Amino acid sequence: MAGLEERTRYEPSEVEPRxxxxxxDSGIDHPEPEGTPDENFSIAVPPPNVTGVLHMGxxxxxxxxxxxxxxxxxxxxxxxxxxxxxxxxxxxxxxVEKRLAEQGRSRVELGREQFTQEVWKWREEFGGxxxxxxxxxxxxxxxxxxxxxxxxxxxxxxxxxxxxxYDDGLIxxxxxxxxxxxxxxxxxxxxxxxxREKTDTxxxxxxxDEITVATVRPETLLGDTAVAVHPDDDRYQHLIGTTxxxxxxxxxxxxxxxxxVKTDFGTGALKxxxxxxxxxxxxxxxxDLGSISVIGExxxxxAEAGDFAGLTALDAxxxxxxxxxxxxxxxxxxxHNVPYSQRSGERIEPLISLQWFxxxxxxxxxxxxxxxxxxxxxxxxxxxxxxxxxxxxxxxxCISRQLWWGHQIPVWYRGxxxxxxxxxxxxxxxxxxxxxxxxxxxxxxxxFATLGWPEDTAQLKAFYPTDxxxxxxxxxxxxxxRMVMLGFRFPGDIPFRxxxxxxxxxxxxxxRMSKSLGTGIDPLALIEGGPRxxxxxxxxxxxxxxxxxxxxxxxxxxxxxxxxFSEEKVAQGAQLTNKLFNASRLILLNAPDTVEPAARPxxxxxxxILSRLQAAKAEAAERIAAFDFSKLALGLYDFxxxxxxxxxxxxxxxxxxxGDEDAQATVLHVLRETLALAHPVIxxxxxxxxxxxxxxxxxxxxxxxxxxxPGVDDALRDPAAETQVATAIEAIRVLRNWRExxxxxxxxxxxxxxxxxxxxxxxxxxxxxxxxxWAGANGDQPGAxxxxxxxxxxxxxxxxxxxxxxxxxxxxxxxxxxxGEIKRAEGKLSNEKFVAKAPAELVDAEREKLDRLKAELAxx
RNA sequence: GGGCGGUUAGCUCAGCUGGUCAGAGCGCGCGCCUUACAAGCGCGAGGUCCCCGGUUCGAGCCCGGGACCGCCCACCA
Numbered sequence: 001m002a003g004l005e006e007r008t009r010y011e012p013s014e015v016e017p018r019x020x021x022x023x024x025d026s027g028i029d030h031p032e033p034e035g036t037p038d039e040n041f042s043i044a045v046p047p048p049n050v051t052g053v054l055h056m057g058x059x060x061x062x063x064x065x066x067x068x069x070x071x072x073x074x075x076x077x078x079x080x081x082x083x084x085x086x087x088x089x090x091x092x093x094x095x096v097e098k099r100l101a102e103q104g105r106s107r108v109e110l111g112r113e114q115f116t117q118e119v120w121k122w123r124e125e126f127g128g129x130x131x132x133x134x135x136x137x138x139x140x141x142x143x144x145x146x147x148x149x150x151x152x153x154x155x156x157x158x159x160x161x162x163x164x165x166y167d168d169g170l171i172x173x174x175x176x177x178x179x180x181x182x183x184x185x186x187x188x189x190x191x192x193x194x195x196r197e198k199t200d201t202x203x204x205x206x207x208x209d210e211i212t213v214a215t216v217r218p219e220t221l222l223g224d225t226a227v228a229v230h231p232d233d234d235r236y237q238h239l240i241g242t243t244x245x246x247x248x249x250x251x252x253x254x255x256x257x258x259x260x261v262k263t264d265f266g267t268g269a270l271k272x273x274x275x276x277x278x279x280x281x282x283x284x285x286x287x288d289l290g291s292i293s294v295i296g297e298x299x300x301x302x303a304e305a306g307d308f309a310g311l312t313a314l315d316a317x318x319x320x321x322x323x324x325x326x327x328x329x330x331x332x333x334x335x336h337n338v339p340y341s342q343r344s345g346e347r348i349e350p351l352i353s354l355q356w357f358x359x360x361x362x363x364x365x366x367x368x369x370x371x372x373x374x375x376x377x378x379x380x381x382x383x384x385x386x387x388x389x390x391x392x393x394x395x396x397x398c399i400s401r402q403l404w405w406g407h408q409i410p411v412w413y414r415g416x417x418x419x420x421x422x423x424x425x426x427x428x429x430x431x432x433x434x435x436x437x438x439x440x441x442x443x444x445x446x447x448f449a450t451l452g453w454p455e456d457t458a459q460l461k462a463f464y465p466t467d468x469x470x471x472x473x474x475x476x477x478x479x480x481x482r483m484v485m486l487g488f489r490f491p492g493d494i495p496f497r498x499x500x501x502x503x504x505x506x507x508x509x510x511x512r513m514s515k516s517l518g519t520g521i522d523p524l525a526l527i528e529g530g531p532r533x534x535x536x537x538x539x540x541x542x543x544x545x546x547x548x549x550x551x552x553x554x555x556x557x558x559x560x561x562x563x564x565f566s567e568e569k570v571a572q573g574a575q576l577t578n579k580l581f582n583a584s585r586l587i588l589l590n591a592p593d594t595v596e597p598a599a600r601p602x603x604x605x606x607x608x609i610l611s612r613l614q615a616a617k618a619e620a621a622e623r624i625a626a627f628d629f630s631k632l633a634l635g636l637y638d639f640x641x642x643x644x645x646x647x648x649x650x651x652x653x654x655x656x657x658x659g660d661e662d663a664q665a666t667v668l669h670v671l672r673e674t675l676a677l678a679h680p681v682i683x684x685x686x687x688x689x690x691x692x693x694x695x696x697x698x699x700x701x702x703x704x705x706x707x708x709x710p711g712v713d714d715a716l717r718d719p720a721a722e723t724q725v726a727t728a729i730e731a732i733r734v735l736r737n738w739r740e741x742x743x744x745x746x747x748x749x750x751x752x753x754x755x756x757x758x759x760x761x762x763x764x765x766x767x768x769x770x771x772x773x774w775a776g777a778n779g780d781q782p783g784a785x786x787x788x789x790x791x792x793x794x795x796x797x798x799x800x801x802x803x804x805x806x807x808x809x810x811x812x813x814x815x816x817x818x819x820g821e822i823k824r825a826e827g828k829l830s831n832e833k834f835v836a837k838a839p840a841e842l843v844d845a846e847r848e849k850l851d852r853l854k855a856e857l858a859x860x
Numbered sequence: 861g862g863g864c865g866g867u868u869a870g871c872u873c874a875g876c877u878g879g880u881c882a883g884a885g886c887g888c889g890c891g892c893c894u895u896a897c898a899a900g901c902g903c904g905a906g907g908u909c910c911c912c913g914g915u916u917c918g919a920g921c922c923c924g925g926g927a928c929c930g931c932c933c934a935c936c937a
Contacts, residue, residue, distance in 0.1 A: 261937085277937080568872065831917065846879095
């Protein structure tokens, strides 16, 4: 590594791997399971799919959670960020099946046992990649304690939950209408179904002279078991209770009355197919109709479909329409919403199937109460309503999946006997239920199963309930709500206190980031550099922004709603790291090792920066508490750039060079606290700088990550200094502006006198920063007068390089501006209503402003 | 069909309980190699705060209506 003198630029790709190693070696991310959950701090990471790779959502959520973990660790808590991955039943099985297909093999050919072995092998090979990627991001997860939703202990937890809920009557098996995914050959839950708008043909089919029905799925008429009309519909009342013959089948079915039927849609007569339509299923149950399944789980027509057996549903539709001939009295295009599987993209086939279900109403009650009572807080609160609404209308959850990869259901059958238990039954002839549980069933146990539940472990005692659960909106129901329900039911109590719902980051063009659309952006390409994907209008390569830059950028982008990805914010983060590094070089290269960091203010700028530092610390704490990560990051940027570097370091520089120990100690103190403050957001660069000066011993306890976050010291707040320096800064801006306006070269030191009593100690600072020189008038005639904030006036004396003619013109323009403002203020004050009704202090402020403007005008 | 959110500078976004709230970063223009940083520094130009009404002494901010964009929930064949 080059000496600090030579390192004029911060190089994240050189620094970050080195720092990562130090953190790993230190064991700092692995807290001992001691103390109580109240004094400890824990977060269970949303488990990424075991074969997944880090995407933008992980990177954002990782940055958020890591900021929280580091923040609380630096406040003395044992901070545990629970790590693990999800077996992700469908997704993983699909991946492995795809690879097998490429090799010309198939799941069925291998058989269940061998196939699951293949998946485990796949996991060995490609799994856990994402864990390394989290590390690259700087995530301070507990890497020594990694869990997997299919590891031994976890399986125990899952089976126990299943058996207990079965014993309590909440889990049951039933023939019920499910969302069948013909592509994957499994049932999926309601939450895995999405509606897509489609234009189909609406067929009107005459069942008799008097009854014509409308349907987009004529093939299902083969399974009709009734025709329904509205009870009050005059057109059909005489037919209620009679029968009608379903075309092509010769089957007579009853004409029933049900309020569900809309009289104003189509003909007002509805064919009822309980086997293949969720509504019809309900009506069928209500009227005791019985059902006929004409479409099978393979998406083909069953034997019940007679001549049409074996055809796909779509082919059957054409054939049925053809066979109906002139019974099809009308065809028209019809746009409606059709269910599709989110998992496979196939059109969902609603059908009746024997599946395992979980009754949710009883579990939902405490989960609703927890949120409405504020025991669990959802941020932003707008999401609370969604959560409650969903739980209040919750329906049974289909938990069985016809897959091989996952937790196999702990139920065995032998003839008419059923055995349910965490251990296999004894005796011969038992056959285990082949289905596995929905992945979200096991994920629902995440915050406590990862801590060793159902054993009464030290981990559980120390870290459950966890503190924060941070995730995106899309799994609020799928995952968060279920964790709450199961958390109450099993370990008892809430699983986490705060739920933070973060933004979804969209592609720069506003589309969803997705691999298939080609709109995804790889966080690692941003960290380490790499080609810009085509969603960017600008081509070329990303510079290596570094993990800190990416973390900062993502936090700065985040909000309570979805946001577009902004490379500029990441660049801003990288700029901040470079700025902080270089500011540190200035300080460290000029403050000898013998000087101890300490707040030893001896000038107004010292008092000012110390006061501003207290404000920065207080604001950061508020923003962490409010989950306002964008302001946390941007506030840090403003402090480091806008106050520390742009002003304080420039102001203090000469004293630093002169060996002023008070200045050196104070600057070191400010740097040290700034590093700590920034660490949760940009951990690498801060740790690196820390090591250069403050991490003396090099031991684990000497890491910045292990330090105590400095608190706010109210004794160092100094409103007077803040006002004085703020005024000076404004004055400097005005003077610089004035110089520009008269085209005065930067090198020229302008001779002038300064009048006004607001500047005090700051007067020489104004001179230096604005490149002026306060002189006695010595009989010289001032050539220009520049009023400056704070009520003072700068009288410019003849100086070589200062064009006083230009200054005159500038003065005239300024006079005009002031006259305009005075007019406006006078107008406002002559408005009787304003004077009468506006708060007195506002009116006074306006008067003061007017006086000030007049004084400025007079001074010109 | 319900519900929620958005519309502010060329771009991405801040703007708290109505009164310096018209802002930031990037981009753009001009000027500076000022001994921490040229991936830097200084200065500047850019906006009918979506539209129309209303409340108010005063409205990006509140109310009513409208337009456009996005998301969530939902069993009208």
